[in-house]
Amino acid sequence: xxxxxxxxxxxxxxxxxxxxxxxxxxxxxxxxxxxxxxxxxxxxxxxxxxxxxxxxxxxxxxxxxxxxxxxxxxxxxxxxxxxxxxxxxxxxxxxxxxxxxxxxxxxxxxxxxxxxxxxxxxxxxxxxxxxxxxxxxxxxxxxxxxxxxxxxxxxxxxxxxxxxxxxxxxxxxxxxxxxxxxxxxxxxxxxxxxxxxxxxxxxxxxxxxxxxxxxxxxxxxxxxxxx
Numbered sequence: 001x002x003x004x005x006x007x008x009x010x011x012x013x014x015x016x017x018x019x020x021x022x023x024x025x026x027x028x029x030x031x032x033x034x035x036x037x038x039x040x041x042x043x044x045x046x047x048x049x050x051x052x053x054x055x056x057x058x059x060x061x062x063x064x065x066x067x068x069x070x071x072x073x074x075x076x077x078x079x080x081x082x083x084x085x086x087x088x089x090x091x092x093x094x095x096x097x098x099x100x101x102x103x104x105x106x107x108x109x110x111x112x113x114x115x116x117x118x119x120x121x122x123x124x125x126x127x128x129x130x131x132x133x134x135x136x137x138x139x140x141x142x143x144x145x146x147x148x149x150x151x152x153x154x155x156x157x158x159x160x161x162x163x164x165x166x167x168x169x170x171x172x173x174x175x176x177x178x179x180x181x182x183x184x185x186x187x188x189x190x191x192x193x194x195x196x197x198x199x200x201x202x203x204x205x206x207x208x209x210x211x212x213x214x215x216x217x218x219x220x221x222x223x224x225x226x227x
Contacts, residue, residue: 008044013052014065017044023054027069034069037061043086045095053095053106055083060097060106078112079104087127089134094149096134098124103136105149117144117151130171137166142191143176155191172213184208184220 005019015025019041025034039056047053047062054061060079064072085098095106096115103115103122114121115136123139134146142156143166156163159182168179175194176187186194197220207223220227 006041006043008041008052010046012049013046017041017052017054023056025069025071030069032069034071036063036071037073042084045086045088047088047093047095053086053088055086055097057082059083060086076106076110076112078106085124085127087129087134089146089149090129090132091147092149096127096136096146098127098136103138107149113149115146115149115151117141117154125165125167126169128169128171135169135171135176137169137178139165142166143169155187155189157185157187157191157193159185159193159196168210170211170213173216177211177213177218179208179211184211 002020007016007018009016014028016028017023017025022035023037023039023041025036037054037056039058041054042057043055045053051062051064054063058080060076060083062074066072079097079099082100083097086095088095093108097104097106103124105113105115107113116122122136122141122144125137125139128135132147136144136146138144142154142163144151145153145155157166157178158164165181166178170177174189176189178185178187184197188194209221211218211220
């Protein structure tokens, strides 16, 4: 058995997708496992109840369940490139994709655009959404907010009057929860610090790997376990 590299699921989607050296789909009812694709699964976003868009280390794969554990798969010729993060926009249904070639937008028409800010190509670390906006944490422009596939706001998160880079971003209850160059920090939507978790607050370590927010609880994976 190989360790799981990533895992994704959604309430109305009948499968759990995971990567153990191959991209596989676990049927929640039958328990059957089906190999879906080769490559390394970096991220995934639900398009509808039967369709998922996968961000692989070599391409983008659109996968649609056709029943009986069979899938129709389509690789995008425009994305023969390493991808990192992917999210469907809540209003336009476009798909925002962080790639090694910059931030890109896959339209419903399957056309591809570069997502820019002030005419400059953006390079993204992570992408997340709320009910109306797409939030993109970038390499050097802070957090960009997109509506209708256009950047409408720039948030520059700062700690001790110094701009920091956000590696992972979750928007929850009007706050920005981040795994950043300065550890785990919560910001308001203006970029102001709400709280920084570190050893001063009783946190076990400053070396954090990942986090999730589930039912208003923050689960954090770090070098000493899970809190």
